[in-house]
Amino acid sequence: RKEVEQDPGPFNVPEGATVAFNCTYSNSASQSFFWYRQDCRKEPKLLMSVYSSGNEDGRFTAQLNRASQYISLLIRDSKLSDSATYLCAVMNSGGYQKVTFGTGTKLQVIP
Amino acid sequence: DVKVTQSSRYLVKRTGEKVFLECVQDMDHENMFWYRQDPGLGLRLIYFSYDVKMKEKGDIPEGYSVSREKKERFSLILESASTNQTSMYLCASSSATGRGDYGYTFGSGTRLTVV
Numbered sequence: 736r737k738e739v740e741q742d743p744g745p746f747n748v749p750e751g752a753t754v755a756f757n758c759t760y761s762n763s764a765s766q767s768f769f770w771y772r773q774d775c776r777k778e779p780k781l782l783m784s785v786y787s788s789g790n791e792d793g794r795f796t797a798q799l800n801r802a803s804q805y806i807s808l809l810i811r812d813s814k815l816s817d818s819a820t821y822l823c824a825v826m827n828s829g830g831y832q833k834v835t836f837g838t839g840t841k842l843q844v845i846p
Numbered sequence: 847d848v849k850v851t852q853s854s855r856y857l858v859k860r861t862g863e864k865v866f867l868e869c870v871q872d873m874d875h876e877n878m879f880w881y882r883q884d885p886g887l888g889l890r891l892i893y894f895s896y897d898v899k900m901k902e903k904g905d906i907p908e909g910y911s912v913s914r915e916k917k918e919r920f921s922l923i924l925e926s927a928s929t930n931q932t933s934m935y936l937c938a939s940s941s942a943t944g945r946g947d948y949g950y951t952f953g954s955g956t957r958l959t960v961v
Contacts, residue, residue, distance in 0.1 A: 778952035838888035
């Protein structure tokens with residue numbers, strides 16, 4: 736089983752739709768969780784950290800479910816500019832802030 | 847904003863050449879990382895460093911080495927480039943003290959082609 740797993744997609748959604756991605760992780764001792772956004776042929780950029788209590792940043796909501804070992808990202812009112820690949824990332828215990836990334840979920844928002 | 851700068855955007859090298867990829871960050875981050883990214887395989891950690899002159903192997907260190915002589919600079923070295931090292935190489939840095947919430951900042955990447 737991969738350490739971090741994501742559905743590769745693509746998710747094709749119309750503008751204005753709500754879309755959600757899940758990401759599962761295998762190490763129950765994982766400490767910190769993140770969502771990154773990567774545009775085509777660009778570097779990943781940190782979108783948001785994921786806290787135990789869940790967190791929201793505008794149209795984006797991230798949640799953590801430790802019992803089932805997954806994190807989620809919800810995007811409301813999708814914009815064309817949201818089209819990108821979304822990577823989840825998990826930091827395990829053991830120091831050095833070493834992070835394992837999922838392979839990403841591709842989102843295409845269509846007019 | 848922290849900036850991570852990779853010296854080359856595109857590189858073409860010949861099989862057997864020694865290749866140096868340079869990465870510099872300007873925010874006094876303790877941790878620096880080298881990943882490669884390949885279609886279907888995602889980001890895979892090659893090496894990382896948590897302090898000057900310190901280095902740790904990641905998941906795929908074979909065929910690579912690193913150097914960190916100064917805090918701001920982390921170099922990836924391909925000792926003898928091979929065609930299976932053709933990839934996008936991404937450098938990242940992060941704070942060890944929780945500034946920036948441990949999230950990584952990536953450089954813009956070096957697309958290396960070995961012919």
